[in-house]
Amino acid sequence: MTYKFQQLPQLVDKRGKLPSKGSYNKRAKGVKSITTRVWHHSLTKLSAGGSNIVAFANFHVGTNGWPEIAYHLIIDPNTIINGKAVIYYSVDISKRSYHVGNSNTIGLGICVIGDYRTDKLSKPTIASIIELRNALIKDGIGKYDKSHNEMPGYSWKACCVYDYNKAFKDILQTIAPGATQKPSLPPDLYTIQEGDTFWSIAEKDGPAGITVDDLIVANPGVAPTKLKVGQTIKLGKSQHAYTPKPGTPKHPQSVYKYPLPSGVLKKGARGESVHQLQAALAAVHFYPNKSTKNNGVDGIFGADTENALRRFQKVYVPYQVDGVYGQNTKEKFQAVLKSKGY
Numbered sequence: 001m002t003y004k005f006q007q008l009p010q011l012v013d014k015r016g017k018l019p020s021k022g023s024y025n026k027r028a029k030g031v032k033s034i035t036t037r038v039w040h041h042s043l044t045k046l047s048a049g050g051s052n053i054v055a056f057a058n059f060h061v062g063t064n065g066w067p068e069i070a071y072h073l074i075i076d077p078n079t080i081i082n083g084k085a086v087i088y089y090s091v092d093i094s095k096r097s098y099h100v101g102n103s104n105t106i107g108l109g110i111c112v113i114g115d116y117r118t119d120k121l122s123k124p125t126i127a128s129i130i131e132l133r134n135a136l137i138k139d140g141i142g143k144y145d146k147s148h149n150e151m152p153g154y155s156w157k158a159c160c161v162y163d164y165n166k167a168f169k170d171i172l173q174t175i176a177p178g179a180t181q182k183p184s185l186p187p188d189l190y191t192i193q194e195g196d197t198f199w200s201i202a203e204k205d206g207p208a209g210i211t212v213d214d215l216i217v218a219n220p221g222v223a224p225t226k227l228k229v230g231q232t233i234k235l236g237k238s239q240h241a242y243t244p245k246p247g248t249p250k251h252p253q254s255v256y257k258y259p260l261p262s263g264v265l266k267k268g269a270r271g272e273s274v275h276q277l278q279a280a281l282a283a284v285h286f287y288p289n290k291s292t293k294n295n296g297v298d299g300i301f302g303a304d305t306e307n308a309l310r311r312f313q314k315v316y317v318p319y320q321v322d323g324v325y326g327q328n329t330k331e332k333f334q335a336v337l338k339s340k341g342y
């Protein structure tokens with residue numbers, strides 16, 4: 001059957017065409033079990049390179065280990081069709097995708113790309129929000145609209161931060177960021193729900209936010225890549241656990257114990273800069289090859305080094321797990337080395 005929302009001219013069907021490994025399970029009671037249209041934003045700035053559906057799919061599948069991208073529908077303000085933001089249909093609505101923990105069974109996941117703590121909803125975006133919602137209502141898909149942080153267990157989360165109710169009503173007015181009430185303080189402890197990762201739990205680097213690094217520092221006994229449903233982690237108390245002290249004087253990287261090379265390095269590269277990268281990886285315990293005498297620090301960027309770099313990126317640069325050393329990885333690496341006292 002074809003729904004009305006599928007006939008919107010700005011909708012592009014991406015089902016089965018995005019990076020995946022397998023498929024979500026079908027909703028046991030079918031599409032009629034959807035009660036709530038859950039509104040998200042991607043928390044990635046519209047201007048950032050990784051703000052696109054392929055990057056999200058790679059992250060959700062490759063880093064989080066989910067079968068497919070998290071959201072059923074994604075509105076992308078960076079691509080306009082006939083004056084309206086494109087709507088990607090990315091996961092069939094009959095499937096129970098991972099976007100809102102224990103409420104996945106009843107939730108339809110709709111994500112607007114952007115970080116609306118600072119980005120603003122554009123008119124083409126608001127037009128697509130309204131048209132998509134109206135079509136879903138006509139199709140009988142969901143009874144309520146809620147933001148991610150109005151769902152049980154997520155009141156502390158900065159998602160979404162645009163005023164979706166206002167978007168439904170007012171197409172003409174550009175909506176200011178931060179229009180909804182401030183999220184409440186996170187609880188001290190948090191219980192892992194299905195589909196959670198440190199990255200999805202963290203509120204990225206806002207002034208009051210919890211970062212992935214905060215979570216790692218506050219939960220030394222927890223392996224970020226092996227979270228189990230029902231496991232309890234420290235949340236509120238992790239706030240700023242990692243954040244480096246302000247006012248640290250800026251030295252050129254070369255005066256540090258592990259200077260980081262500049263430029264781009266990938267598999268096949270050789271020489272001093274590769275050696276520097278490998279030494280830095282080993283210093284933060286991402287050894288290129290632990291079974292050799294010098295931990296695989298040999299100046300040759302081969303499969304082991306690529307693997308070590310990917311493991312580093314998985315934890316610290318999860319939007320760019322590509323095994324290639326470049327500017328984003330370098331900046332994060334400098335922060336990590338500094339935080340460890342190097």
Ligand SMILES: [Zn+2]
Nearest residue numbers: 040041148159
């Ligand atoms: Zn969300």
